[in-house]
Amino acid sequence: MWIVSMLSLFEKFIKPFPPEEPEQPPTGLFAFCRYYTRGMEVPLFLMSLTSAFLALLEVSLFGFMGQLVDWLVDKNPETLFQEEGGRLLIMTLVVLVGLPIGVLFRALLIHQTLLANYPMQIRWKAHRYLLKQSVSFYQNDFAGRIATKVLQTSLAVRETVMKLLDIMVYVLVYFSTMLVMIGNADSRLLIPMMVWLGAYVCLQLYFVPKLKRNSMKNADARAAMTGRIVDSYTNITTVKLFSHTQREADYAQESMEGFLKTVRRQMRLVTGVNVSVHTLNYLLTFVITGLAIWLWTQSAITVGAIAIAVSLTLRLNGMAQWIMWEVSALFENIGTVADGINTLSKPQEVTDRPDARRLQATKGHIRFDKIGFHYGKGEGVIEQLTLDIKPGEKVGLVGRSGAGKSTLVNLLLRFYDLEQGRILIDGQDISEVSQESLREHIGMVTQDTSLLHRSVRDNILYGRPDATEEEMIAAAKKAEAHDFIQTLSDPQGRRGYDAQVGERGVKLSGGQRQRIAIARVLLKDAPILILDEATSALDSEAEAAIQRSLYELMEGKTVIAIAHRLSTIAAMDRLIVLDDGAIIEQGSHQDLINNGGIYAQLWAHQTGGFLGIEEGELVT
Numbered sequence: 001m002w003i004v005s006m007l008s009l010f011e012k013f014i015k016p017f018p019p020e021e022p023e024q025p026p027t028g029l030f031a032f033c034r035y036y037t038r039g040m041e042v043p044l045f046l047m048s049l050t051s052a053f054l055a056l057l058e059v060s061l062f063g064f065m066g067q068l069v070d071w072l073v074d075k076n077p078e079t080l081f082q083e084e085g086g087r088l089l090i091m092t093l094v095v096l097v098g099l100p101i102g103v104l105f106r107a108l109l110i111h112q113t114l115l116a117n118y119p120m121q122i123r124w125k126a127h128r129y130l131l132k133q134s135v136s137f138y139q140n141d142f143a144g145r146i147a148t149k150v151l152q153t154s155l156a157v158r159e160t161v162m163k164l165l166d167i168m169v170y171v172l173v174y175f176s177t178m179l180v181m182i183g184n185a186d187s188r189l190l191i192p193m194m195v196w197l198g199a200y201v202c203l204q205l206y207f208v209p210k211l212k213r214n215s216m217k218n219a220d221a222r223a224a225m226t227g228r229i230v231d232s233y234t235n236i237t238t239v240k241l242f243s244h245t246q247r248e249a250d251y252a253q254e255s256m257e258g259f260l261k262t263v264r265r266q267m268r269l270v271t272g273v274n275v276s277v278h279t280l281n282y283l284l285t286f287v288i289t290g291l292a293i294w295l296w297t298q299s300a301i302t303v304g305a306i307a308i309a310v311s312l313t314l315r316l317n318g319m320a321q322w323i324m325w326e327v328s329a330l331f332e333n334i335g336t337v338a339d340g341i342n343t344l345s346k347p348q349e350v351t352d353r354p355d356a357r358r359l360q361a362t363k364g365h366i367r368f369d370k371i372g373f374h375y376g377k378g379e380g381v382i383e384q385l386t387l388d389i390k391p392g393e394k395v396g397l398v399g400r401s402g403a404g405k406s407t408l409v410n411l412l413l414r415f416y417d418l419e420q421g422r423i424l425i426d427g428q429d430i431s432e433v434s435q436e437s438l439r440e441h442i443g444m445v446t447q448d449t450s451l452l453h454r455s456v457r458d459n460i461l462y463g464r465p466d467a468t469e470e471e472m473i474a475a476a477k478k479a480e481a482h483d484f485i486q487t488l489s490d491p492q493g494r495r496g497y498d499a500q501v502g503e504r505g506v507k508l509s510g511g512q513r514q515r516i517a518i519a520r521v522l523l524k525d526a527p528i529l530i531l532d533e534a535t536s537a538l539d540s541e542a543e544a545a546i547q548r549s550l551y552e553l554m555e556g557k558t559v560i561a562i563a564h565r566l567s568t569i570a571a572m573d574r575l576i577v578l579d580d581g582a583i584i585e586q587g588s589h590q591d592l593i594n595n596g597g598i599y600a601q602l603w604a605h606q607t608g609g610f611l612g613i614e615e616g617e618l619v620t
Contacts, residue, residue: 010112013043016120022129025345029334032341036122036157043113044161048169050106055174057099059181062312064091114162122154126344134349135415144230146343148223153340156219156333163330171323178312186301189309192287199280200320207273207324208331214265215335221259223339228255270328277324281317288313350417350435358437363391364527364558365426366412372420373411381407382581384420391426394559396569398599399578405562407581409530412560414438425528443526447533449517451508456485457497459516463524472497472523478553479519484512522553529554531561566603575599 018039025035037044064087081088127150130137138146182189232239232248239248292306301309366389373382382404389395397405410416412423414430423430430438443463451459460472467475476482488499490507501507501516508516518534534550547568563569570589577585577592577599585597592599 006108007112010108011117013109013113014039014117014121016117017124018121022125024129024347025126025341027341027345029338029341032337032345033157033161036125036154037161039121040114040118040161043109044165047106047109047114047162048165050102050109051166051170052173054099054102054106055170056177057094057102059174059177059312061091061094061099062178062181062308062315065307065311110162110166114158118158118162119154122157123150126150126154129348130344132348132351133346135410136349137346141343142224142227142231143234145223145227147230148226149340149343152219152223152336153344156336156340159333160330160337163326163333167323167326167330171319174319175316178316182309182312186295186305188295188300189288189291192284192291196280196284200277203273203276203280204324204327207269207276208327211266211269211328212331212335214262214269215332216339218259218262218266218332219336219339221255221262225252225255225259228252273324273328277320281320285310285313285317350414352434353432356432356434359425359428359430359433359441361426361428361441361527363426364441365389365391365424366528366558366560367424368408368412368421369424370421371411371418371423373407373416373418375416382411385581385583387576387583389558389560392556392558393574394554394561394572396572396575397560397562397578398566398569398575398602403578404581405578406532408578409444409532409560409562412530413442413444441526442528442530443521443524444530444532445514445517445521445534449510449513451501451513451516453500453502455494455498455500456488456516459501460497460519460523463520463522467523472519475519475523476516478522479515481512481515481519484515518550525553527557529557529559531559531563533563534561 023035026032130146130150179190179193182193229252232252239245289310292301292309295301296303296306366387368385368387371382371385375381385404385408387408397408399405407416411418412430414435417431425438425441452462457472460476461467463475464471473482476485485499486496488508489495490500492500494500501513514534521529531550559572561569561572569575573588574586575589575592576583577597579598585592585595585599587595593603594600
């Protein structure tokens with residue numbers, strides 16, 4: 001059990017999930033790695049110190065072996081242990097005690113403390129930072145590609161820092177000690193070593209930058225390939241619906257070919273490295289061995305010195321190949337980190353102020369005060385719009401696609417920051433309160449309902465995680481979802497509320513997904529309610545039942561509803577007709593009908609609950 005306790009002690013040496021809020025990572029390579037190495041300094045320092053200690057012991061062991069050869073040549077076998085017993089005992093302790101303990105301590109630091117915890121801490125920090133990115137950040141990239149960047153970069157940072165601090169320290173101490181020991185045998189043996197070192201550095205300078213540049217292209221190509229594959233899997237229903245299996249295969253193949261090109265370039269460089277380093281090492285072995293034998297014939301060095309020089313050279317041959325691979329891997333990882341910085345260090349577009357307070361929304365009074373927003377284009381979308389929604393008022397938004405309805409809702413949720421004006425809730429500017437507290441007070445049901453790939457229970461409780469089982473079931477019943485939930489099951493045998501719904505809820509019908517989403521919002525019971533085509537995926541019978549639940553839910557709440565079927569919002573207190581980001585009509589359904597304006601024309605042309613489309617008419 002003491003072994004398990006020791007392993008556990010090293011595993012808990014550092015925290016993989018630090019509680020501190022993540023900041024924007026720096027964009028410089030060194031600063032980026034330094035940022036994600038906070039909290040790792042002590043185990044990394046101990047690892048480097050242990051590596052230096054082991055390098056010294058290993059080289060000293062080679063020196064002792066040379067000394068041992070001289071003893072076997074020169075000493076009397078009968079008196080060897082009497083004369084050199086103390087030194088033999090010391091080296092015995094080094095081999096049987098010192099080296100194993102050093103190796104154990106280094107292995108515990110690397111395998112138990114760093115290899116798992118280090119990248120996990122990076123993933124944790126990066127994931128928490130990315131969760132606070134704006135909606136547009138995710139709209140402009142593949143979700144799979146972003147996830148790949150998090151996973152790739154975390155491992156690349158770990159490898160970069162650990163190789164620099166561990167392997168480079170080990171090599172520096174090892175090689176320096178080796179030169180001193182060979183120089184002590186005969187300084188002339190240093191000449192081929194220094195020539196070899198110069199040639200070896202030249203090879204590094206030639207190959208490593210090429211590997212680094214290629215690794216950046218490789219990392220980006222891998223992420224793009226993953227993004228395309230995940231995109232196909234995520235939208236598999238659409239792929240099959242349009243019979244585009246081959247098209248998706250070709251789409252993935254294009255990215256796979258791009259990735260394969262970078263791999264092939266890398267393998268060509270690897271072949272060059274392999275052949276060059278081996279050839280250089282064979283030349284060094286030949287020259288050192290020949291020179292050592294010649295010096296021995298001149299009585300300049302002992303047999304033990306030859307043993308030291310040749311054995312260290314043979315050891316260096318193996319190390320040189322290992323060093324080249326490690327340095328190549330180091331720069332490949334540096335390239336991967338540099339590529340990941342472009343994604344992980346992007347500044348957050350929508351941020352809370354340092355002094356942001358929590359929103360206190362008790363009435364649900366909403367005011368859009370001369371707001372302007374253009375998606376960064378400088379004009380269009382919404383311009384100088386003012387709208388006052390009284391506490392508890394039910395407002396319906398009508399307008400063609402692109403009129404600004406969804407933009408207005410996104411601005412209220414603060415998915416984007418205003419370019420002009422301000423939005424107030426109960427007199428509080430939403431730009432001055434925390435985003436989390438703002439969205440806690442707003443419930444929303446959208447047309448394109450997306451559920452989490454978790455159980456039905458988890459999805460409904462997402463509205464209020466601390467709700468009781470009875471409250472959750474009551475919300476499901478109000479949403480007309482309880483009965484069909486009882487019939488659900490998944491391949492793992494989970495049933496009812498424990499059944500998994502699949503990615504984005506693909507195992508359920510559109511109507512079922514919508515009812516679970518409505519149950520989630522019912523459970524949340526926020527003072528402000530947004531309905532964006534909330535019942536569009538339901539059949540007429542279910543819609544009638546849900547509408548009753550929604551009307552009950554609306555009681556005492558401020559409601560903003562968007563609908564293409566005017567009949568679903570006709571009973572609202574006030575209807576707002578938008579076009580090109582401006583309010584062109586507003587009033588109750590009957591008032592707008594009596595006025596004979598655009599809304600009245602839309603109502604007259606509506607067929608089967610949907611708006612007719614004729615040239616020159618406003619379309620919702």
